[in-house]
Amino acid sequence: MNQNVSLRLSEVRKSFGSTSIINGVSLDIFEGERHAIIGPNGAGKSTLFNLISGRYGLSAGRIELKGQDITNLDPQNINRSGLSRSFQITNIFPKMSVYENIRCATLWSLGYRYSLFRRISTIRSVRERADEIIELIGLGDRGEKLAGELTYAEQRALEIGITIASGSDVILLDEPTAGMSRAETNAAVELISKVTTQKTLLMVEHDMGVVFDLADRISVLVYGEIIATGSPSEIRSNQLVKDAYLGTQEGVH
Amino acid sequence: MARVFSKKRIIFWALVALSFVLLPMVFDGGFSLSMLSQMGIAIIFVLSYNMLLGQTGLLSFGHAVYFGLGAFVTAHIVNFIDQGAFWFPITFVPIVGGITGLLFALVLGFVTTRRAGTPFAMISLGIAEMVAASALMFTTFFGGEGGIVTNRTAGGVVAGISYGPQIQVFYLIAGWCLISMMGMYAITRTPLGRLANAVRDNPERVKFIGYNPVRVRWLMMTLSGFFAGVAGALATVNYEIITAEALGLMASGNVVLMAFIGGINHFWGPIIGAVLVTLLQSALSTYTQAWLLYFGLFFLIIILYSPGGIANILAVHAPVIKARLFKSLASSYLIIFLASAPLIVGTIAVIEILYRGGAILGMSALVSWSSSLVLIVVGLVVFRFAQRRVKSVWASLDLELRKRGFV
Numbered sequence: 027m028n029q030n031v032s033l034r035l036s037e038v039r040k041s042f043g044s045t046s047i048i049n050g051v052s053l054d055i056f057e058g059e060r061h062a063i064i065g066p067n068g069a070g071k072s073t074l075f076n077l078i079s080g081r082y083g084l085s086a087g088r089i090e091l092k093g094q095d096i097t098n099l100d101p102q103n104i105n106r107s108g109l110s111r112s113f114q115i116t117n118i119f120p121k122m123s124v125y126e127n128i129r130c131a132t133l134w135s136l137g138y139r140y141s142l143f144r145r146i147s148t149i150r151s152v153r154e155r156a157d158e159i160i161e162l163i164g165l166g167d168r169g170e171k172l173a174g175e176l177t178y179a180e181q182r183a184l185e186i187g188i189t190i191a192s193g194s195d196v197i198l199l200d201e202p203t204a205g206m207s208r209a210e211t212n213a214a215v216e217l218i219s220k221v222t223t224q225k226t227l228l229m230v231e232h233d234m235g236v237v238f239d240l241a242d243r244i245s246v247l248v249y250g251e252i253i254a255t256g257s258p259s260e261i262r263s264n265q266l267v268k269d270a271y272l273g274t275q276e277g278v279h
Numbered sequence: 280m281a282r283v284f285s286k287k288r289i290i291f292w293a294l295v296a297l298s299f300v301l302l303p304m305v306f307d308g309g310f311s312l313s314m315l316s317q318m319g320i321a322i323i324f325v326l327s328y329n330m331l332l333g334q335t336g337l338l339s340f341g342h343a344v345y346f347g348l349g350a351f352v353t354a355h356i357v358n359f360i361d362q363g364a365f366w367f368p369i370t371f372v373p374i375v376g377g378i379t380g381l382l383f384a385l386v387l388g389f390v391t392t393r394r395a396g397t398p399f400a401m402i403s404l405g406i407a408e409m410v411a412a413s414a415l416m417f418t419t420f421f422g423g424e425g426g427i428v429t430n431r432t433a434g435g436v437v438a439g440i441s442y443g444p445q446i447q448v449f450y451l452i453a454g455w456c457l458i459s460m461m462g463m464y465a466i467t468r469t470p471l472g473r474l475a476n477a478v479r480d481n482p483e484r485v486k487f488i489g490y491n492p493v494r495v496r497w498l499m500m501t502l503s504g505f506f507a508g509v510a511g512a513l514a515t516v517n518y519e520i521i522t523a524e525a526l527g528l529m530a531s532g533n534v535v536l537m538a539f540i541g542g543i544n545h546f547w548g549p550i551i552g553a554v555l556v557t558l559l560q561s562a563l564s565t566y567t568q569a570w571l572l573y574f575g576l577f578f579l580i581i582i583l584y585s586p587g588g589i590a591n592i593l594a595v596h597a598p599v600i601k602a603r604l605f606k607s608l609a610s611s612y613l614i615i616f617l618a619s620a621p622l623i624v625g626t627i628a629v630i631e632i633l634y635r636g637g638a639i640l641g642m643s644a645l646v647s648w649s650s651s652l653v654l655i656v657v658g659l660v661v662f663r664f665a666q667r668r669v670k671s672v673w674a675s676l677d678l679e680l681r682k683r684g685f686v
Contacts, residue, residue: 080486100486102487105486105488106489111487117481118481120480122473122476122480126473129473130488131488133470133473133474133489133490134490138470139470140471140490141469142466142471142498143469144470146472147468188484188488189487191488192488192489
């Protein structure tokens with residue numbers, strides 16, 4: 027069983043001052059699964075993502091990525107170990123071209139570190155990967171545009187593009203469809219399932235339609251604790267979940 | 280080289296080199312030659328500064344530190360050569376200055392680049408102040424108020440070059456200017472150069488694509504220190520004297536102004552700034568002692584009306600000219616130009632009356648006061664009118680350009 031675990035959280039805790047946000051989360055994410063974390067506002071979903079990706083340090087507990095301890099590593103070191111994340115609030119490089127955004131995100135994984143003695147446009151592997159990603163996210167004809175000038179939905183697609191460009195096999199997406207129209211959401215779901223084939227996906231999502239469409243398993247986070255983990259149908263029928271979350275605060279699509 | 284520069288670039292650089300060769304033949308007076316030399320030094324210095332500001336997003340108020348330290352170490356090396364302690368060709372002393380700048384930037388940058396934004400700006404200011412204060416304390420190295428005097432002919436005559444005549448010094452500066460420009464341009468094309476842009480735009484995100492933004496800033500700072508040091512060394516050779524002023528806050532502020540006037544968002548922008556500011560400083564100062572005031576006004580106007588500097592003014596007009604639509608702007612620009620004339624003349628009159636301490640009261644004063652004020656008011660009214668016109672023309676131009684796909 028241990029072999030199949032991509033990401034393992036053991037008794038993870040986080041408090042800011044005396045306020046405790048994450049109260050001992052233990053969770054195994056299996057290799058190749060699409061796992062969604064849902065929960066009411068303020069449950070600590072984004073905080074959990076920030077702990078996993080190294081943005082915040084843990085107060086207690088341990089996180090393993092593919093068997094390797096990544097607890098309290100810097101974000102860049104966690105990324106180099108093969109975990110990549112997107113952000114709820116679009117987090118791109120606005121004054122660079124779309125193509126350059128993607129290209130920069132491919133560099134480390136292809137072995138070009140702080141390289142000073144190569145002309146970037148002559149590196150074939152980088153160009154090929156960037157071309158492939160930009161086509162994949164449907165921004166092929168937007169390459170020369172400044173990222174900051176894209177429409178919101180396009181920026182969300184670019185956000186996902188930057189996240190997958192390094193080829194990490196564990197992907198964290200933080201509310202990838204936040205603020206999107208129904209049509210845009212459908213396009214985003216399609217994009218996400220396309221770019222995460224053969225990968226492990228952990229996502230935070232508010233839109234229950236998206237969650238039940240995409241997720242193989244769902245975990246419900248309430249007040250910093252996971253109260254249930256299971257398949258979509260198990261979660262739908264779970265009484266605890268209904269009480270704490272689905273039935274009361276938000277409707278199920 | 281073919282890997283670093285494409286064919287088109289090589290032709291371009293050859294043309295730049297050719298213009299450097301021809302410039303002193305066109306402007307061949309002693310005054311223009313020393314001004315051209317000064318411009319070459321300023322170009323290297325301001326481009327090195329823009330590696331930080333424009334490319335990495337680091338607003339430094341202490342960049343003259345690396346220029347000045349490079350210059351002082353070079354001055355001592357040249358003096359050792361002069362005394363016969365060892366021999367080293369003067370042609371290559373800019374490397375000494377460069378390595379000095381690089382080493383100091385490596386050490387000081389380790390501290391300053393941990394932060395970006397306002398904290399970085401403040402730390403850079405603190406370090407500049409610290410180094411400037413040390414310059415006055417350690418007089419054996421910095422020469423106190425008199426500075427360090429050198430002799431640029433210390434290397435003797437090598438291949439017919441003694442660096443006695445200014446023309447030889449100009450070509451030395453021009454050569455290093457070309458190499459530095461090519462080097463700094465090439466850096467923008469490397470993975471590190473692109474990551475510097477990413478760090479400028481969004482340092483937080485850079486961490487999540489596997490890079491340490493502090494490391495990127497530090498490396499860029501170190502490289503920038505190298506080129507600042509090269510410029511400093513050339514200043515030593517050019518002036519044969521270097522004083523603590525070279526690394527002071529005035530000098531650091533000056534390079535900020537040059538970069539902003541030229542335009543920090545384009546690689547070539549700061550060059551325009553360096554040329555223009557050098558020109559203003561040397562030309563204007565021969566006409567009036569109030570030149571700093573004019574310089575300040577000029578800077579103010581640029582920042583107010585074109586925050587992207589002169590390069591941005593040129594850049595926004597490029598598509599208009601390409602689309603052959605410039606005609607529609609020409610008439611409004613002519614009005615602005617005509618309106619500026621009385622405005623400028625009136626302003627100059629007021630400044631000069633005040634500055635030269637001429638008659639402030641009395642009949643003749645009344646005439647000069649009232650006539651210059653009339654000029655200013657008339658200029659302002661026409662200017663406002665023309666400004667509105669330009670705005671509306673631009674709005675329709677913008678639509679047209681978008682429709683035709685030029686923007």
